[in-house]
Amino acid sequence: MSSDRGEGGATAVQLPMTPDVARGLRLGQRVRLHGEMTVTVGWVTHQRMFAVARGDGVLPVPLNNSFLHMGTCCYEAGGRILPHYVNPTTSTRFDAYLPTLVRRFSLTAIGGKGGVGPDVVAALKDVGGVYFSMPGGAAPALTSGVVERVRTGWDDLIEQFRLSTFRVDGFGPLIVGVDAHGNSIYEQLAIRANERLPAILQELERRRQQS
Numbered sequence: 244m245s246s247d248r249g250e251g252g253a254t255a256v257q258l259p260m261t262p263d264v265a266r267g268l269r270l271g272q273r274v275r276l277h278g279e280m281t282v283t284v285g286w287v288t289h290q291r292m293f294a295v296a297r298g299d300g301v302l303p304v305p306l307n308n309s310f311l312h313m314g315t316c317c318y319e320a321g322g323r324i325l326p327h328y329v330n331p332t333t334s335t336r337f338d339a340y341l342p343t344l345v346r347r348f349s350l351t352a353i354g355g356k357g358g359v360g361p362d363v364v365a366a367l368k369d370v371g372g373v374y375f376s377m378p379g380g381a382a383p384a385l386t387s388g389v390v391e392r393v394r395t396g397w398d399d400l401i402e403q404f405r406l407s408t409f410r411v412d413g414f415g416p417l418i419v420g421v422d423a424h425g426n427s428i429y430e431q432l433a434i435r436a437n438e439r440l441p442a443i444l445q446e447l448e449r450r451r452q453q454s
Contacts, residue, residue, distance in 0.1 A: 303396025
């Protein structure tokens with residue numbers, strides 16, 4: 244479920260998240276995540292996940308309806324695996340795989356930097372999922388919300404590329420960049436930019452003629 248716990252004005256969201264909870268989140272809403280989430284930044288990892296989605300094998304760890312594009316660096320202390328840091332990466336790099344992954348694994352929560360393309364937005368609308376935008380350059384703030392790493396899969400890969408599941412408590416703040424109804428902040432920004440472009444070009448031409 245989700246609730247407003249007064250976490251710096253952000254809404255607390257519990258993972259795994261149901262489609263009903265996802266559909267209740269608003270575009271641009273600030274949230275903090277609690278529970279378990281699985282992450283990777285690996286291209287080869289997405290290829291393997293895509294193969295599983297197409298019927299070749301099984302995932303080494305459960306996704307539990309969430310998957311974020313985030314690199315990690317961890318260390319062991321007292322029998323626990325703790326984060327040195329976590330850092331989001333750009334999601335659009337994986338747009339070719341994401342529509343299939345979202346639909347096959349019923350991903351109600353995905354996230355990263357930079358948004359996702361229209362095919363991914365459509366897939367999220369189909370399953371009742373959202374895209375959480377993570378701020379770039381905010382690794383210390385994001386890391387503070389990560390409690391520990393609880394499991395990994397595909398350990399033949401380097402740490403950044405493995406499927407790694409973390410327990411989080413107040414992870415964020417994140418922004419709902421794509422809601423479960425097919426609305427995208429990134430699409431709206433592109434539309435506004437295109438609307439402003441003729442005026443910008445006209446002003447540049449005017450200044451060029453005056454120079």
